[in-house]
Amino acid sequence: MRRDQVLVFDADDTLWENNVVFERVIADFLRWMEHPTLDTAGRRAVLDEIQAANALTHGYGSRMLVRSLGDCVASLRGRPATAAEIDGINELAAVLIDHQVELVPGAAETLAQLSTRHRLFLLTKGHVEEQRRKIDSSGLAPLFEAVEIVPEKDDATYRRFINAYGLTPAASWMIGNSPKSDILPARRAGMNAVFIPNDHTWVLEQTELDRSDTGVLHLRALTGLVGHF
Template sequence: MLLTLCFDADDTLWHNERFFQMTQAHFATLLADYVESDHLAEQLLAAERRNLGRYGFGIKGFVLSMIETALDVTDNTVPGHVIAEIIAAGQDMLTHPIELLPGVEDTITGLAPRYRLILITKGDLLDQERKIAQSGLGELFDGVEIVSDKTPDAYSEIFTRHQTPPDATLMVGNSMKSDVLPAIEAGAWGVWVPHGVTWEIEAADPPRDRSKFHEAVDFMQLPEIIASIEHSM
């Protein structure tokens, strides 16, 4: 039987990426006199890729990448008020209320009495702690892990720390690249719950070996998938 269920947070339990998309649209408006929106989006994505190793994942790194991109596309002539608006947009993102995705609260509440639940999320520590606290779900989890990145080694360390055998552990998330593939590589089961709005950097193909991979139509299908996995074990 499965013993432990692990969950991603952003865009699995609550909305997140759409706020990045909204801010990026505002960013394009601010720089419309300097560059076409499509080219700006390409430049920003390139900056985000370059900066992941410096700033990690999260809003602060996103804001710094926008500022860097604004300087690049304007040959360092971007007005100060534009930089100020970029910073203000990032500050708004850091205070945005948490909105749970459909079915999340009821599903998590129903699973909590029967399994050990662990929340595994990546990004800025303070921002992730804020979102967990505001979500109202924090007390339902037996453990919370905030990591700089999600790799097979990171998952293995978490499984060891929580004394949960990988083959009795399931990871649920919206990112194929961060939530599903590395968890399966670490020996766990993986359930992909597509969100619909996915950051390009998080895109990846499903695993070739699908024996431990499942795709959910939505979060509410999770109990059905868990039952199916346990029936096959």
């Protein structure tokens, strides 16, 4: 166990459950949006492609999903979504606004223990107001030296973050569930990383990791951090 390191945490699906709620909305939408030739997997593929495009221009979060569902209706129906269909989408997505933050098991206790011997930061991407609401609801903010909400977590984001807080990359660890946003860009920026998989990680955040990369620690649960840091 090494002390006085920098631990940078992802938020959604690392400290609290998030995408599982999005997946429930998507499952309800796909059942509702029947198609004469496309099965559920085919309709999901259309939606995934639309979300990937919308994320580039509209960011992440519930607003992007609602927009994507409307665009998916237009794509599958060959016409703009009707007012009734938009109302149906908003009804399906209402749970995203009302959803209460559910911390992963041991999150608060783990962070509290780690904060006694390391510098902790929170780095999350998404819509600022939406992410701020979840952070405030979690009650975890006081445990972090700083909290940043960014539109994207790419190589440039991590390099800027390192410079902004005067971090030593070799003594810094990015901790998260997303290979695409948490692990790979942090490694390219020179940081170490801890990969904690979540069964509900968004499909567009998934990609293969090199298991031979000694700069990535693989853990089964967040609570496992206290045995390494």
